[in-house]
Amino acid sequence: MHEQTWQKFRSRTGKQSVRRRVVSVAVAAGAMTVGVLAPPSASATTRPDTVQQSLNALVRSDGMPAALASVKGRDGRTRTYTAGVGDLATGSKVPKDGQVRIGSNTKTFTAVVMLQLVGEGKVGLDTAIDTYLPGLVRGDGIDGRRITVRQLLQHTSGLPNYTNHMDIANLQHRYTEPRELLDIALKQKADFPPGTKWEYSNTNYLLAGLIIQKITGRPVGEEITRRVIDRAGLRHTYFPAPGDMTIHEPHPKGYFRDSADGPLRDYTEMDPSWGWAAGAMVSTNTDLNRFHAALLGGRLLPAAQLAEMRTTVPADDLGTGAGYGLGLASVPLSCGGVYWGHGGDIPGYETRGGTTDDGRAVSVAVTTLPADEAAAQRVQKTVDTALCR
Numbered sequence: 499m500h501e502q503t504w505q506k507f508r509s510r511t512g513k514q515s516v517r518r519r520v521v522s523v524a525v526a527a528g529a530m531t532v533g534v535l536a537p538p539s540a541s542a543t544t545r546p547d548t549v550q551q552s553l554n555a556l557v558r559s560d561g562m563p564a565a566l567a568s569v570k571g572r573d574g575r576t577r578t579y580t581a582g583v584g585d586l587a588t589g590s591k592v593p594k595d596g597q598v599r600i601g602s603n604t605k606t607f608t609a610v611v612m613l614q615l616v617g618e619g620k621v622g623l624d625t626a627i628d629t630y631l632p633g634l635v636r637g638d639g640i641d642g643r644r645i646t647v648r649q650l651l652q653h654t655s656g657l658p659n660y661t662n663h664m665d666i667a668n669l670q671h672r673y674t675e676p677r678e679l680l681d682i683a684l685k686q687k688a689d690f691p692p693g694t695k696w697e698y699s700n701t702n703y704l705l706a707g708l709i710i711q712k713i714t715g716r717p718v719g720e721e722i723t724r725r726v727i728d729r730a731g732l733r734h735t736y737f738p739a740p741g742d743m744t745i746h747e748p749h750p751k752g753y754f755r756d757s758a759d760g761p762l763r764d765y766t767e768m769d770p771s772w773g774w775a776a777g778a779m780v781s782t783n784t785d786l787n788r789f790h791a792a793l794l795g796g797r798l799l800p801a802a803q804l805a806e807m808r809t810t811v812p813a814d815d816l817g818t819g820a821g822y823g824l825g826l827a828s829v830p831l832s833c834g835g836v837y838w839g840h841g842g843d844i845p846g847y848e849t850r851g852g853t854t855d856d857g858r859a860v861s862v863a864v865t866t867l868p869a870d871e872a873a874a875q876r877v878q879k880t881v882d883t884a885l886c887r
Contacts, residue, residue, distance in 0.1 A: 547579075548883050548884075548887050549567055549569055549577075549579055549860075549880065549883060549884045549887070550579050550581070552876070552879070552880040552883050552884075553565040553566075553567060553579055553580070553581035553582075553862075553880065554581050555876065556581065556582075556864060556873075556876060556877065556880070557581045557582040559876075560868065560869065560873040560876060560877075561866070561869060561873075562581075562582060562864040562865060562866060562868075563582050563583060563586050563750070563751070563753055563762070563865045563866060564580065564581065564582035564583060564584055564592045564750040564864065564865040565579075565580070565581045565582055565862070565863070565864045565865075565880075566578075566579065566580050566581075566592060566595070566596060566598070566750065566783055566862070566863045566864075567579040567783060567860060567861065567862045567863075567880065567884065568595055568782070568783035568784040568786075568787055568859075568860070568861050569859070569860045569884045570787055570791075570853075570857065570858060570859040570860070571858060571887075572856075572858060574857070576784065576787070578594055578595045578783070578784065580592035580593075580594060582750075582865070583750075584596070584749075584750040584751060585750070585751050586751070586753065586762065587764075592750045593748035593749060593750060595734075595782045595783055595784050596747070596748050596749040596750050596782065597734055597745050597746065597747045597748065597749040597780050597781065597782050598745075598749060598750070598752070598780070598781070598782070598783075598847045598849060598863045598865070599745070599752065599768075599770065599779075599780055599842075599844045599846060599847045600779050600780065600781045600786065600842045600844075600847070600849050600863075601773065601777045601841075601842025601843050601844035601847065601848070601849060602700075602773075602776060602777045602840060602841065602842035602843065602844075603779065603781070603786060603839075603840045603841065603842040603849060604703075604737075604773065604775065604776060604777045604778055604779040604842070605703045605775075605776055605777070605825045605840060606789075606793070606825045606826055606839075606840045607722045607726050607727075607737075607779065607789075608703050608706050608707060608710070608718065608722065608775045608776070608825065609651050609703075609706070609807065609824050609825025609826065610725070610726050610793065610798050610799060610807075610825070611710055611718070611721050611722055611725050611726060612647065612651060612706055612709070612710060612824075612825075613651075613799050613803040613804075613806065613807060613824065614725055614798075614799065614803070615710065615713055615714070616647075616803055616806075617799065617800045617802070617803045620713050621647055621709065621713060622647065623646065623647050623648040623651075623806065624646050624647070624648055625646060625647055626642060626643050626644065626645065626646055627642045627645050627646065627647060627650065627705060627709065628641075628642035628643040628645075630647075630709045630712050630713065631705070631708060631709060631712060634680075634708075635657075635680075635684070635705065636684065637683075637684040637685070637686070637687070637688070638686070638687040638688065639656070639687055639688030639691075640656075640657065640658075640684060640687075640688045644691075644692050645657070645692045646692070646693075647706075647709065648806075648824065649692050649693055649702075650702040650703070650705055650706050650709075651702070651703075651706060651824035651825050652696070652811060652822060652823065652824055653696055653697060653698050653699060653702055653813075653822060654692065654693050654694075654695065654696050654697075654811065655692050655699070655701075655702055656688045656689045656690040656691055656692050656693075656694070656695075656697070657683060657688065657689070657699050657701040657702055657705070658683050658686035658687065658688065658689055658699065658701060659683070659698070659699040659700050659701055660679045660680070660682040660683040660699075660700060660701050660704065661700050661772070662686075663682050663683075663685075663686065664682060664772065666772065666845065667754070667756050667845065669768075669769070669772050670765060670767075670768045670769065670845075671743065671767075671768065671769055672769055672771075672772075673740065673741060673769050673771050674769075674771045674772045674774075675771075676704055676707065676708060676774050676775075679701075679704055679772065679774070680701070680704055680705070680708075683699075683701040683704070696811050696812065696813050696822060698813075698815065700773075700776040700777065701776075702776075703775050703776035703777075703825075704774060704775060704776055706775060707774055707775025707776075708775075710775070718737075718774070718775050719737030719738070719739065719778075720737075722737050722779075723736070723737060725798075726789070726798060729792070729797070729798060730788060730789050730792040730793075730797065730798060731788065731792075732781065732785045732788060732789055733785070734747060734781060734782045734784075734785045735779065735780065735781040735782070735785045735786075735789070736779065736780055736781075737778060737779050738770055738771075738778055738779070738780065740771065741769070743767045743768055743769045743770075744767060745766060745767075745780055746780070749766070750865045751764055751766040751846075751865065752764075752765050752766045752845070752846020752847045752865050752866065753765060753846060753865060753866040754845040754846050754866065754867070755866075762866065765845045765846035766846060768845065768846070770844065773844060777842060777844055783849075783851070783861035783862070783863055784861070786849070786851060786861040787851070787853065787859040787860070787861050790838065790839055790851075790852055790853040790859060791853055791857070791859060793826075794838060794853055794855065806823075806824055807823050807824040807825065807826050808823050808826065808828070808838070809823055809824075810822055810823045810827075810828055811823075813827065816829065817829055817830070817878070818830070825840070826838055826839070826840065827839060827840055827841070827852075829852065829881075831854075831882055831885055831886055832882050832886055833882075833885070833886035835854060835855075836854070837851075837852040837853060837854050837858075837860075837881070837885055838852050838853060838854070838855075839851050839852020839853065840852070843867055845867070846865065846866065846867075847863060847864070847865060847866075847867075848863065848864050848866075848867055848868060848874075848877060849861065849862065849863045850862050850877055850878055850880075850881050851881050852881070854885060858885050859885075860880075860881050860884035860885055862877060862880050862881055862884075864877055
């Protein structure tokens with residue numbers, strides 16, 4: 499692997515602005531997918547549809563093998579869209595509303611569980627994490643006695659990002675224990691004193707998962723399932739069990755390049771344990787919309803904890819004017835207002851989306867990481883297009 503090619507991905511994996519600048523992806527993948535663009539579902543309008551046009555462009559111009567979207571409009575109707583192919587080898591259709599790996603959208607699920615525990619009086623947002631994991635978090639400028647639960651969920655802890663220091667491309671079939679990941683982070687120096695700035699770090703949600711397990715006495719995936727997935731009625735969403743490398747339901751294959759001059763390779767089957775509470779989950783676009791609606795509609799958290807979740811600090815790395823709360827981001831819309839969501843990047847898939855306070859919602863997925871910043875911005879623009887049309 500070429501280190502320069504990987505530097506940006508390794509330093510910001512899971513972040514909404516994660517980008518791999520591998521310029522050959524668009525050319526090679528685009529050549530294989532032109533001419534296989536699928537129409538929107540039957541419920542969509544017959545006039546030219548801006549969402550479908552955006553997905554088509556992601557395939558034709560930006561080299562995405564497939565692009566999928568689920569949109570809940572102002573009229574309350576849900577429309578699903580696909581473009582490209584579900585399998586580059588066979589040219590098969592993209593499954594309608596197929597399952598994908600959702601990467602760092604997992605963080606919002608983890609944050610909801612933690613905030614439920616806050617509402618139950620079992621965790622204090624402004625309590626030091628050393629209270630729950632005594633003596634565990636120590637390192638160069640790192641002290642769990644000075645980092646609060648809020649700072650974990652808000653990415654203001656200063657903890658170094660463990661994925662900065664891993665060769666993720668070579669972990670496709672390797673199981674990684676959470677404590678092994680934490681050890682990687684604690685060998686690094688703190689990025690800044692706790693509470694002094696915002697900087698995205700997967701290590702924050704690794705520790706959040708460990709705290710959830712310590713408090714509940716149950717695996718974090720089980721708690722997410724019981725407390726969030728089941729409660730919100732998400733029928734196509736799951737937290738993979740240890741060793742599970744498959745995607746269970748119909749899905750488009752995900753693709754990845756190890757280097758700028760390497761071929762797109764099938765990365766669909768993988769062990770997502772290195773993402774764990776920060777990025778391991780699988781879902782569909784429609785389920786993600788349903789999750790955000792349940793969350794913002796007050797069905798998953800008491801009002802006080804939902805208000806805390808929506809209290810943001812500036813996070814311009816996620817876009818001009820963006821803010822980050824507790825596992826939830828606010829992103830300005832070109833038509834005014836903001837939407838609330840997260841987003842995720844994991845080898846094979848990128849997802850973006852969220853919902854507005856008036857109930858509009860969109861989730862978009864593509865089946866390889868964008869080749870450059872311009873392509874990444876066009877994925878993000880598709881969300882804005884869908885919410886503002």
